[in-house]
Amino acid sequence: MSQPVRRTFVVGTVPLAVVALLAAAAPPSPGSPGAGDPYFPLAGNGGYHVGHYDLTLRYDPAGRHLDGKAVLYARATQKLSRFNLDLNGLKVTGLTVGRDKAGFSRDGQELTVTPRRTLRKGQWFRVTVAYNGKPGPVTDPDGSLDGWIPTDDGAFVAGEPQGAMTWFPANNHPKDKASYDFTITVPKGRTAVANGVFLGRTTAHGQTTFRWRQSEPMAAYLATATVGKFKIERYTTRDGIQVYNAVDPREADAAAPVLKKLPSVLEWESKLFGPYPFRAAGSIVDRAPNVGYALETQTRPVYDAAPDLSTLVHESAHQWFGDSVTLTSWKDIWLNEGFATYAEWLYAEQHGGDSAQKTFDALYARPASDGLWEFPPGDPGSGANIFGTPVYARGAMALHQLRKAVGDRAFFRILRAWATEHRAGHGTAAQLVRLCERVSGKDLDGLFQTWVYQQGKPDAS
Numbered sequence: 001m002s003q004p005v006r007r008t009f010v011v012g013t014v015p016l017a018v019v020a021l022l023a024a025a026a027p028p029s030p031g032s033p034g035a036g037d038p039y040f041p042l043a044g045n046g047g048y049h050v051g052h053y054d055l056t057l058r059y060d061p062a063g064r065h066l067d068g069k070a071v072l073y074a075r076a077t078q079k080l081s082r083f084n085l086d087l088n089g090l091k092v093t094g095l096t097v098g099r100d101k102a103g104f105s106r107d108g109q110e111l112t113v114t115p116r117r118t119l120r121k122g123q124w125f126r127v128t129v130a131y132n133g134k135p136g137p138v139t140d141p142d143g144s145l146d147g148w149i150p151t152d153d154g155a156f157v158a159g160e161p162q163g164a165m166t167w168f169p170a171n172n173h174p175k176d177k178a179s180y181d182f183t184i185t186v187p188k189g190r191t192a193v194a195n196g197v198f199l200g201r202t203t204a205h206g207q208t209t210f211r212w213r214q215s216e217p218m219a220a221y222l223a224t225a226t227v228g229k230f231k232i233e234r235y236t237t238r239d240g241i242q243v244y245n246a247v248d249p250r251e252a253d254a255a256a257p258v259l260k261k262l263p264s265v266l267e268w269e270s271k272l273f274g275p276y277p278f279r280a281a282g283s284i285v286d287r288a289p290n291v292g293y294a295l296e297t298q299t300r301p302v303y304d305a306a307p308d309l310s311t312l313v314h315e316s317a318h319q320w321f322g323d324s325v326t327l328t329s330w331k332d333i334w335l336n337e338g339f340a341t342y343a344e345w346l347y348a349e350q351h352g353g354d355s356a357q358k359t360f361d362a363l364y365a366r367p368a369s370d371g372l373w374e375f376p377p378g379d380p381g382s383g384a385n386i387f388g389t390p391v392y393a394r395g396a397m398a399l400h401q402l403r404k405a406v407g408d409r410a411f412f413r414i415l416r417a418w419a420t421e422h423r424a425g426h427g428t429a430a431q432l433v434r435l436c437e438r439v440s441g442k443d444l445d446g447l448f449q450t451w452v453y454q455q456g457k458p459d460a461s
Contacts (some may be wrong), residue, residue: 001137011439028118031083033110035173039330040161041382044173045084050074050122052178053123055168057228058185058207059192061154066090066135070168072127080119086165086172087131088138088147094130102127109165129169138162141384146352149291153248154190156288158295158302161330162387164220174326175426176216184225185209191230193246195298197221197280199232206229214298215277217424219326222298227282237281239270244300246281254306255285261309265316267341268350271421272412274318277324283312293387296340298323310344317343325422332429333386334452335379338395339415345396361399363393368457378429378452398451401460406440407445 018056031047034040054071066257068090088109093198095104097115105112111129132305135148135155140162147163149156157167184192188208196214203209214223230246237243244261247255260285270276284302294311294320303311320334320449321343366372371388377395380386403411414436418427429452434445450458 010038014225026079028079028081030081031078033084033112033123034170037173039257039331039380039386040173043162044176045079045086045171047080048074048119048171048173050176050178050307052180053170053223053224054181054183056183057167059225061150061187061190061227064134064150065132066148068130068168070127070129070131072129072145072169074127076119076121077121079121080115082112082114085113085127085169087111087129087160087169088165090131090133090135090167091352092129092131094128094382095126096126098126112171117262126277126394127280131169135167138166142380142387143290144387145290146295149288150387151228151286151288153229153259154186156228156286156291156302156304157224157226157227158291158293158297159221159223160295161221161383164223167225168223172220174219174221174330177219177260177326177327177424177426179216180212180214180218181221182214182225183209184212186227187317188230190227191232191246193224193226193230193244193284193300195280195300196243211288216298216324218298218323222282222296222323224297224300227300227305228284228286230284232261237266239267240301241266241276241278241447242280244280246283247284247285247289250287251285251306253285255303257298258307258309258312259283262316263391265347266322268347269313269317272343272346272415273320274416277419277423281316281319283307291388292395296322296336308347313344313347313407314340317325320419324424325419325427325435326425328426328428330383331379333380334391334395334398335427335429335432337387337392338399340376341392341396342399345400356400360397362398364460365436373457376453376455378448384446394451395404398448400438401447401451402444405444406436406442410440 010131034042035044037043052073056069058067086109097100100116104112137145137147137149147166163248165172182194185207186192188206192210196212199211201210231249233245235243274364278299280299282300288304294303296315301315317340321339345359375381377391433448
């Protein structure tokens with residue numbers, strides 16, 4: 001404790017000009033090879049922030065070959081001698097920082113870049129990476145696949161939690177959000193669907209190029225570039241949201257009744273959570289039997305098959321909780337999944353289904369030995385557990401207990417305030433607790449400790 005006091009005293013007695021000279025003279029240092037996440041220590045990187053990605057891709061489904069060029073516009077957050085990008089597999093064929101060729105080396109998922117000139121703290125710089133190869137998925141700690149997952153007519157691209165690095169070089173941690181441009185070329189007859197607003201397509205020499213723009217900040221794991229043979233539906237909602245649905249024809253009949261409800265679901269969620277946070281919406285319904293999940297890719301969730309209505313509600317709710325308000329540590333994943341699951345409960349309650357209390361009671365009736373109580377949602381313990389039942393169901397149960405503790409009026413104010421105050425940014429569990437206490441005027445530490453962090457089955461009395 002005494003050391004920071006001494007530093008403050010010294011700075012306070014040295015002329016400001018000398019302090020500035022000392023800072024300028026500080027030696028450059030490498031950016032860290034990870035963002036410090038306890039569950040995925042090599043995910044993300046330190047020393048810089050990416051403001052924008054411009055991705056140009058060409059994919060051949062027959063040969064499963066990808067040619068890519070990624071241009072990253074970034075700002076140094078320290079004086080940088082070198083920095084890392086996350087890139088798994090794929091061959092790097094060229095790399096520049098600004099106009100200069102840069103040195104680079106590979107070690108697993110780490111692409112280490114050494115620019116010709118030291119980057120100043122606060123300096124904006126451009127990194128261009130040319131690369132190619134056969135992209136494939138990574139296997140997550142729980143055994144599931146994510147990233148670039150080949151299908152019989154293209155690729156299902158879903159990046160949570162690690163998979164973005166399988167198809168573009170990235171600062172691959174939710175702490176770092178950026179805007180995106182996508183230019184994706186595929187054989188004529190295929191469609192390439194990414195995030196944000198559809199800007200158009202052109203066809204020449206048997207190839208079709210699709211352009212997309214995601215203007216609002218997005219974590220890398222929420223990016224997609226799914227390729228396949230799709231039926232396309234486009235329209236604008238009465239709130240001005242541009243909807244683009246891409247559906248595998250084999251899933252079209254089953255998906256149609258559910259996708260028809262998307263505008264009403266978004267309208268209902270907007271009334272509860274505040275205005276929809278993006279300019280575009282939609283769905284990508286693929287046929288990907290080896291995947292086994294849907295993902296809330298920003299603006300346009302991707303489904304491995306025709307979804308049911310609850311899944312549509314869940315992934316749509318993530319546009320507020322997870323996509324717009326993004327976690328800073330994978331340990332806090334319940335902030336995404338608990339809120340999206342509770343949105344399912346609320347939708348059922350307000351549309352003729354079971355009440356949230358009935359859903360809670362059915363879950364709470366499970367014995368203490370049930371997997372629901374295996375670990376607390378706010379501390380899953382490892383990356384293998386972040387998509388486990390407690391994160392989803394017990395996370396939602398915690399929110400229901402909060403609702404009962406503060407009353408409906410305060411609870412729904414909290415939902416809206418959380419989505420509004422952290423819009424396009426980040427949120428932590430500690431910030432949520434402070435918000436709940438500010439809105440309700442109650443001390444809620446005990447409630448969150450019991451339902452979010454306590455091991456085993458809590459006492460519901």
